[in-house]
Amino acid sequence: MSVRAPEISVVIPCLNEEEAVGKVVDQALEGVRRSGRTGEVIVVDNASTDRSAEVAAEHGAIVVHEQRPGYGSAYLAGLAHARGTFIVMGDADETYPVQELAPFVERLAAGDDLVMGSRFEGTIHGEAMPWLNRHIGNPILTGLLNVLFGVKISDAHCGMRAVRSDALPVLDLHSTGMEFASEMVFKAFRRKLRISEIPIDYYPRVGESKLNRFGDAWRHVKFMLLYSPSWLYFVPGLVLLFLGAVGAIVLAAGPVTVLGRTWQIHTLFACIFAVLLGTQIVQLGVFARAFAASHLGERDPWVERWRGRLSVEHGLAGGGVLLGIGLVTIVVIFANWAIDGFGALAHEYATAIGFTLLALGTQVILGSFFLALLTMRTTEPSRATVVERVPVA
Structure with missing residues (x-):
C-alpha cells in the first residue's frame, strides 16, 4: 500500500538548537493544521553536539542528518528529502512564525513559484535584529542583490520563505553556505519565476547565534559578484x-x-x-x-x-x-x-x-x-x- 505524499514540507536546518527546536516543530505542525492540508516537518541536523535531533524527533519531525557543515548544505539535504508540493523554509531558533505558513502556501497554490517573508515590511520585535544588521548589513546586501541582478525585493535574506517543489530543478541550487539564501533569490528572478513577498513578524532568537556577521556578509558579496x-x-x-x-x-x-x-x-x-x-x-x-x-x-x-x-x-x-x-x-x-x-x-x-x-x-x-x-x-x-x-x- 503506497503512502500518499504530503502537500506541505516544512524544512528546518538545525545546529545545536536543543532549547528551541521542539517548539519550532510544534509551531510548524500547527501551521500545517491551520492550512487545512497534509504536511511533514523535516529537521536537518547539521552535526549538532547536543540533543537537537532527539528533541526534534520526539516532537514529530523527520530528522535528516547532514554532516557537511553549512546553511546551504543543510537545506540541500532537507530539500532532497522533502516530498511536499509546497516547501516552507524556516529556522530552528523561534525567530520566524512558522505557525503562520498558510499564507505562503496559498500564494504558491495560486501560482507563485517563490514566496519571501519580509521582516522589514512586517514587525521586528525587540532586539531580534541587531542595529548594525538592521540598518546597514541587510539593507546593503539586499540593495546589492537588487542592483546587480535586477531583483525587486525588500528583504532578500529573510529565512522564512516558501517554494514550489517543481521550481527547484529550475533553480538548480548548489551553494553550501549562507550565500544559499542569495542564490535562491537571484536565480528565481533571473529565470523568470513568479515571486512575491509577505510581511512577517521577526522575534528574538532562543539560544546562541551561529552567524558570523562579517564572514557571512563577505560570502554573500563574493557570491553575488561571481555571478554578476x-x-x-x-x-x-x-x-x-x-x-x-x-x-x-x-x-x-x-x-x-x-x-x-x-x-x-x-x-x-x-x-x-x-x-x-x-x-x-x-x-x-x-x-x-x-x-x-x-x-x-x-x-x-x-x-x-x-x-x-x-x-x-x-x-x-x-x-x-x-x-x-x-x-x-x-x-x-x-x-x-x-x-x-x-x-x-x-x-x-x-x-x-x-x-x-x-x-x-x-x-x-x-x-x-x-x-x-x-x-x-x-x-x-x-x-x-x-x-x-x-x-x-
Whole structure:
C-alpha cells in the first residue's frame, strides 16, 4: 500500500538548537493544521553536539542528518528529502512564525513559484535584529542583490520563505553556505519565476547565534559578484578602456595642452595602462559569461546572441589587424631610427602606441583561442544508427 505524499514540507536546518527546536516543530505542525492540508516537518541536523535531533524527533519531525557543515548544505539535504508540493523554509531558533505558513502556501497554490517573508515590511520585535544588521548589513546586501541582478525585493535574506517543489530543478541550487539564501533569490528572478513577498513578524532568537556577521556578509558579496560578471568585469573594464583610449588617441601625436596644463608622455603611459588593464578585465568578463553559459547551465541571452555570429576566425582577424598596425608602426619607426644612425629616438609617443597595439592584438588572438576552448562541447551527440533487433524464436 503506497503512502500518499504530503502537500506541505516544512524544512528546518538545525545546529545545536536543543532549547528551541521542539517548539519550532510544534509551531510548524500547527501551521500545517491551520492550512487545512497534509504536511511533514523535516529537521536537518547539521552535526549538532547536543540533543537537537532527539528533541526534534520526539516532537514529530523527520530528522535528516547532514554532516557537511553549512546553511546551504543543510537545506540541500532537507530539500532532497522533502516530498511536499509546497516547501516552507524556516529556522530552528523561534525567530520566524512558522505557525503562520498558510499564507505562503496559498500564494504558491495560486501560482507563485517563490514566496519571501519580509521582516522589514512586517514587525521586528525587540532586539531580534541587531542595529548594525538592521540598518546597514541587510539593507546593503539586499540593495546589492537588487542592483546587480535586477531583483525587486525588500528583504532578500529573510529565512522564512516558501517554494514550489517543481521550481527547484529550475533553480538548480548548489551553494553550501549562507550565500544559499542569495542564490535562491537571484536565480528565481533571473529565470523568470513568479515571486512575491509577505510581511512577517521577526522575534528574538532562543539560544546562541551561529552567524558570523562579517564572514557571512563577505560570502554573500563574493557570491553575488561571481555571478554578476557585468558589474564585476564589464563596468570597470569598459570605463578604463574608454578613458584610456580617448587619452591615448589625443596624445598619440605628442604633448597636448588642456586648460593651461601640458599633458606629456607620462600621461600617455597612464592611458596605455588603462587601455591594457581595461581590455584584460573586459576579456575576463567575456570568459566568465561564456563559461557560465556553456558549463554551469546559466541562460545568457548575450552569449546566445553572439555565439552564432562570432567565431575564432573573427577574433583572429580583429587581433591580426591590431597586431599588423602595431607591427608596421614599430618597423617604420625603427627603420627611420636606423637610418638616422641609432641616435635619440624622436617618436616616443608613436612608439608607445605601436607597442600597445602589438600587445592588444596578441591579447585578442590568444583570448579568441581560449574563448573557443571554454565554449567547446565536451561530448558530441551520438551518430550511431539504431538497429532494430529481431527476437529469436
